Amino acid sequence: MTPRQIMPLTPSRMSTDDIIISRKNYHTHTRLCKHASGWIDDYCQAALAQGVSVLGFSDHTPLPDGRWPSVRMTLEELPGYAGAVHQAKTAYPGLTVLAGMECEHATEYLDYFRETLLGQFEFDYLIGALHSYLYRGEWVGLYGNTITDDQLAAYADHLAAAINSGMYAFIAHPDLFGVPLRGWTPGADACSRTIVEAAVACQVPLEINAYGLRKKIIEDVDGCRHLYPLRRFWEIAAEYDGLQVVVNSDAHLPEDVWGNTDDAISLAQELNLHVVNDTLDEDIRIRNARTTTDCIHFTQQE
Ligand SMILES: [Zn+2]
Numbered sequence: 001m002t003p004r005q006i007m008p009l010t011p012s013r014m015s016t017d018d019i020i021i022s023r024k025n026y027h028t029h030t031r032l033c034k035h036a037s038g039w040i041d042d043y044c045q046a047a048l049a050q051g052v053s054v055l056g057f058s059d060h061t062p063l064p065d066g067r068w069p070s071v072r073m074t075l076e077e078l079p080g081y082a083g084a085v086h087q088a089k090t091a092y093p094g095l096t097v098l099a100g101m102e103c104e105h106a107t108e109y110l111d112y113f114r115e116t117l118l119g120q121f122e123f124d125y126l127i128g129a130l131h132s133y134l135y136r137g138e139w140v141g142l143y144g145n146t147i148t149d150d151q152l153a154a155y156a157d158h159l160a161a162a163i164n165s166g167m168y169a170f171i172a173h174p175d176l177f178g179v180p181l182r183g184w185t186p187g188a189d190a191c192s193r194t195i196v197e198a199a200v201a202c203q204v205p206l207e208i209n210a211y212g213l214r215k216k217i218i219e220d221v222d223g224c225r226h227l228y229p230l231r232r233f234w235e236i237a238a239e240y241d242g243l244q245v246v247v248n249s250d251a252h253l254p255e256d257v258w259g260n261t262d263d264a265i266s267l268a269q270e271l272n273l274h275v276v277n278d279t280l281d282e283d284i285r286i287r288n289a290r291t292t293t294d295c296i297h298f299t300q301q302e
């Protein structure tokens with residue numbers, strides 16, 4: 001993989017079973033999160049120019065307690081965001097726009113996610129994500145810290161709880177623990193398996209996030225690598241039957257609306273992972289027609 005390439009406008013091709021994967025990106029930000037540029041129209045126009053057929057907006061949700069305000073919109077900005085995304089659904093013939101939000105998982109937010117985001121503002125889907133995790137009752141950021149095997153277990157349990165909540169259409173960058181990790185450890189292996197096993201049990205797709213491929217390369221003890229996606233994580237994921245994978249740009253600039261997502265597809269293709277981008281929009285529609293989102297398959301591992 002190369003960190004950044006100009007990609008062709010034709011759909012990506014999976015050589016293993018010759019399946020064409022449409023350009024459907026379910027992970028897109030806007031300037032409201034304070035670390036992205038562009039507004040909803042800019043991304044819609046870029047999507048049309050780059051042959052993207054489904055564009056899901058998923059800016060970082062504001063939280064009812066105002067936590068982590070530097071990387072998300074305010075609660076006051078939420079109605080404007082929701083209204084603009086819903087308007088875009090009819091403003092761009094030829095483009096299917098979905099309204100979503102990227103959500104930090106915590107039990108105390110679930111009522112807000114369900115009642116305010118999915119209920120009041122009628123978002124089509126939520127993405128579960130952790131940029132921090134709970135360790136011994138404290139939030140620990142994945143950026144700017146190291147991570148021990150004990151903390152990796154806490155991160156994995158936290159993300160498994162997100163998967164098990166039934167709240168999210170998929171889980172963003174489950175391998176974000178690659179940011180603080182240095183050297184692959186037994187804890188990293190166990191962490192990967194906990195996450196993947198929960199995803200398989202609940203049939204919640206895990207995301208290969210192409211934004212990590214646009215970020216800097218670091219020198220780890222085993223050589224140079226991206227902070228994420230973590231190749232070792234996805235190799236472990238490939239050992240499991242029934243895992244669903246979604247590939248997304250995680251666009252923070254309009255020109256990255258598809259970005260280097262073909263690189264993420266190449267990784268999935270190489271490892272024979274099952275990419276569900278083509279059917280995820282329909283799955284979201286079906287899911288919204290259901291009355292319950294509880295996962296009935298998952299049993300908590302000891
Ligand atoms: Zn972001």
Ligand SMILES: [Zn+2]
Nearest residue numbers: 027029102250
């Ligand atoms: Zn994101």
